[in-house]
Amino acid sequence: MHLIIGGDSHFGLKTEGIDRTDDILDSKIQILKYMLQLKKEGEDVIYLDMGDVFHGTRPTTEVMATAISYYRTIDSEGIDTLIIAGNHDVIDQKGKTSALAPLQAVGFKHLHIYHDITLVSFHPSLNIVTLPHISKAHAVEEGFKTVQEYIDTKAKGIEEILPENQINIVIGHMNVEGAKTGTESYMIKGAHEDFPQVLKKSKKVNYIFNGHIHRPQVIENPNGPPIIITGDISTNDFGERLDTKVFFDLELS
Numbered sequence: 405m406h407l408i409i410g411g412d413s414h415f416g417l418k419t420e421g422i423d424r425t426d427d428i429l430d431s432k433i434q435i436l437k438y439m440l441q442l443k444k445e446g447e448d449v450i451y452l453d454m455g456d457v458f459h460g461t462r463p464t465t466e467v468m469a470t471a472i473s474y475y476r477t478i479d480s481e482g483i484d485t486l487i488i489a490g491n492h493d494v495i496d497q498k499g500k501t502s503a504l505a506p507l508q509a510v511g512f513k514h515l516h517i518y519h520d521i522t523l524v525s526f527h528p529s530l531n532i533v534t535l536p537h538i539s540k541a542h543a544v545e546e547g548f549k550t551v552q553e554y555i556d557t558k559a560k561g562i563e564e565i566l567p568e569n570q571i572n573i574v575i576g577h578m579n580v581e582g583a584k585t586g587t588e589s590y591m592i593k594g595a596h597e598d599f600p601q602v603l604k605k606s607k608k609v610n611y612i613f614n615g616h617i618h619r620p621q622v623i624e625n626p627n628g629p630p631i632i633i634t635g636d637i638s639t640n641d642f643g644e645r646l647d648t649k650v651f652f653d654l655e656l657s
């Protein structure tokens with residue numbers, strides 16, 4: 405079983421007025437080709453898409469069509485894809501979800517989109533905790549004063565029910581203390597919440613992957629697994645011109 409992990413596509417991004425859809429799609433297609441090769445070799449593949457699929461909450465019809473067409477190809481190959489909403493996707497308004505709503509409405513069989521903190525068990529002994537960006541409106545609707553309070557409470561409840569002796573993976577779109585940022589201006593947008601301590605320190609968590617921060621890096625985490633920051637998949641601005649962009653392949657036996 406291979407988990408392919410990458411995030412922060414930012415479909416719809418313009419850099420200095422230049423439309424970046426083609427560059428972003430090129431990077432996404434590299435991931436797709438890699439997954440198709442694994443499938444061809446008879447491997448099981450799950451794609452974890454780490455948030456900020458779209459750069460803005462109102463993507464143009466062209467941008468949306470590009471994204472739908474991309475995820476349709478993956479879906480038709482029978483590859484399960486989990487997307488967690490990022491701060492750029494989410495609409496901070498009561499009753500609204502995110503720019504991902506049209507993708508969800510297509511009704512792809514293998515595409516799963518998460519706007520809340522949940523525990524997903526896809527395969528026996530493999531569990532994935534989703535930590536998407538949570539808006540203020542969402543937290544208030546759930547009866548919390550702050551988003552951090554909601555995240556910490558919900559994360560605590562999930563940590564308690566995490567099965568022992570299974571593979572438990574957390575995927576987040578949060579701030580991570582100690583991370584070096586390259587493109588702050590893209591990230592800050594309505595997102596000030598920290599990765600919940602309870603999951604950072606949990607002895608039951610085997611792997612932590614986190615999007616949101618655009619510079620790929622590994623953050624030491626003395627009481628839990630290292631936090632792998634997946635970064636954005638293509639160079640988003642000139643401040644990142646020297647960065648190497650990556651996606652991850654986690655092979656589980």
Ligand SMILES: [Mn+2]
Nearest residue numbers: 412456591616
């Ligand atoms: Mn981002």
